[in-house]
Amino acid sequence: MTHFKLTLAYDGTNFAGYQIQPHQRTVQGVLQKALGKMAKVESIHIDGSGRTDSGVHALGQVVSFDYPGEIPARAMRLAMNSLMPLDIEILDAEIVPADFHARYSAKGKRYLYRVARGRFTDPFKRLYTGHYPYGLDVDRIRTALKDVVGTHDFTSFAASGGVIEDKVRTIYEATVQDDQANNELVFEFYGNGFLYNMVRIIVATLLEIGNGRRDVHDFLRLYEVKDRQQARGTAPASGLYLKEVYY
Amino acid sequence: MTHFKLTLAYDGTNFAGYQIQPHQRTVQGVLQKALGKMAKVESIHIDGSGRTDSGVHALGQVVSFDYPGEIPARAMRLAMNSLMPLDIEILDAEIVPADFHARYSAKGKRYLYRVARGRFTDPFKRLYTGHYPYGLDVDRIRTALKDVVGTHDFTSFAASGGVIEDKVRTIYEATVQDDQANNELVFEFYGNGFLYNMVRIIVATLLEIGNGRRDVHDFLRLYEVKDRQQARGTAPASGLYLKEVYY
Incomplete structure (x- = not known):
């Protein structure tokens, strides 16, 4: 064995x-x-x-x-x-040693999320990005990302499920790269754990902040209200990548 | 109208x-x-x-x-x-004027062909590149590309079909870019017309030259023999892009 x-x-x-x-x-x-x-x-x-x-x-x-x-x-x-x-x-x-377990031994994970910008969808990106056709102020997104870093109750950012569990997670890094050559925003999130759909809901909220539809510090309010209905959107699956698992 | x-x-x-x-x-x-x-x-x-x-x-x-x-x-x-x-x-x-015709008015076309290198296929490139896992000497390919440029009888590079037609075409430019960051070779061919599967057969032949399986000037022989059986391979459809049509 x-x-x-x-x-x-x-x-x-x-x-x-x-x-x-x-x-x-x-x-x-x-x-x-x-x-x-x-x-x-x-x-x-x-x-x-x-x-x-x-x-x-x-x-x-x-x-x-x-x-x-x-x-x-x-x-x-x-x-x-x-x-x-x-x-x-x-x-x-x-x-690896017999006690290594891909899930239980994991100390953290890093996800990447690609958002394609521009009015129309690029046929070659449709399966590999989310698409946001509206205006985005990347500085507002960078400011909001500072509120994502840290230890927070992410109840507002978890897809609803019947199981009661601790929804507090720690995000060590949350960054966005403005890739103008490819007309994309590339987000990265590194944390000790992620709830179901959490990255996709965070990205959808960040895009609404970037577009000016939400207050730049809306994350702070959303941590308090603990209500999934307040952070409405979920960015599409196609933009999300599990980049690395840390042990 | x-x-x-x-x-x-x-x-x-x-x-x-x-x-x-x-x-x-x-x-x-x-x-x-x-x-x-x-x-x-x-x-x-x-x-x-x-x-x-x-x-x-x-x-x-x-x-x-x-x-x-x-x-x-x-x-x-x-x-x-x-x-x-x-x-x-x-x-x-x-x-456009009524006499413009997408096919009959075309003066030339440019095709691009992406070849992914490396031993294993990259899941994210499988639909968008051809894959060549063996060694390639890019200098040999560059030398062979000089034989592709010009006016030649491309009978050896046309997929067989019943229709008798003139198989002479002129290639104005034939280049390869060694994209080491993406571990790809990117070919471009600009000519006044292309026969059925011609780009894919040329690329397959160039890869065999790059790998040393064919003489570096084998194109010159293939123009002479006018025999599709001699240029055996056809690179996969997934790597080929119709890049531009010139009018």
Whole structure:
């Protein structure tokens, strides 16, 4: 038995998300089946660092699993890449201690969000960005991002779900790059954890601030009211990338 | 009646090519139906500068047509973009003299071909590049490109078809850019006309020269032999872009 950590990139467009579901093409499903093929079993269970929704991409998703048998890390990477469809690439394979768990061992994550600007949608960006056709004052967004950094109750920024849980998270870094060559804004968020849809709701709120539809310090009010209805928008899945998981 | 020229970009991934076909999603079909909707008729026939195959992209395809009625060029662009799916963007609309024809008036075309390098396929490039995992000597490719420029009989570089026609074409420019930041080679070909699959066959031949599998001046031999079987490969549709049509 060998315990593995794999780091992978995928284009989320043609997956019904990361998590395995019956009769759906999922990242977890494709990986488990490929590992099963290598080990000549039906399937090998893997643990991911977390789910990504349908259409959400990954530049550095991490999964861990027990592989029945001995195989060097380099051979694991090559064998898995040979079994992967074109929309998944195995970037790295490591043999790790048995107590490593892709989700429970994670100390933090970094997400990237690409927003395409301009009046019309670019056909080549539609699957890989969100699109915002209205005016944006990037300085207002930079000011608001300072309110995102820190430890806050993100209840207003979590998609509603039945499970009661602690909604306090710490964001270590929240930045925006004004990529004028590509006519895009590129956001990055690095934190100790993220609630469901949290990055997409934060980005939608930042765009409304940039457009002047919200007060530049509206985040401070939204932390207080703890009401999902107040932060209405959710930026599209297509712009979101799980960039890195930290251990 | 107003005679229009439209310039458009499209992501060819989800089209069965440019040319209209029954029961298939085609660029021509989508455009003709949208124009028909604007004019409250079934469909309006358009002429394209030429076909693109399934999976081939356009950064500047041109079409022309007669529109029944008066409408300013700017309004035509806005109205058409509002009716376009996300994988087509109308870049420009112009009212042109009645004798303008997207195909017959064309004086030349420019194609771009992107080749992704590296051992593994990048999930985010699979639909937008060809992939070449083997070694390439870019200087050899640059030397061979000098043999591509000029007036040649491109019979060896045309996909076989039943129609007898003149296979002599003139290439004014043939370049390659070594984009190391993106780990890509980007080819451009500007000529007075291109045969079916000609760019994709030329690129496949150039890659074999770059890898050392062919003599660096093999193009000169291939012009002489006039035999499609000698230039065997065809680079994938996904890397090809119709960049500009010249009038």
